[in-house]
Amino acid sequence: MLKIVTRDLQSFQNLMMDQMDGQGEIGKMKSMLVLSVLKDSKKLPIPE
Structure with a gap:
């Protein structure tokens, strides 16, 4: 996943x-478009 x-x-x-295909x-x-962002973080979630 990217x-x-x-x-x-x-x-x-x-x-x-041009690049991926x-x-x-x-x-x-498969692509998904994000229309709005609630929180933009570069860290992965820590499992509980």
């Missing part, structure tokens, strides 16, 4: 179609 941040949707589309190691791609 978290990708781009400037705009066109940049995201270019990345996905041509890779032989990637069997399937």
Whole structure:
């Protein structure tokens, strides 16, 4: 799983179609668009 941040949707589309789609190691791609962010953290959650 990758978290990708781009400037705009066109940049995201270019990345996905030009860079990622041509890779032989990637069997399937699925993307989800985040419309708003409640908390932006670079740390992974610590399991309880």
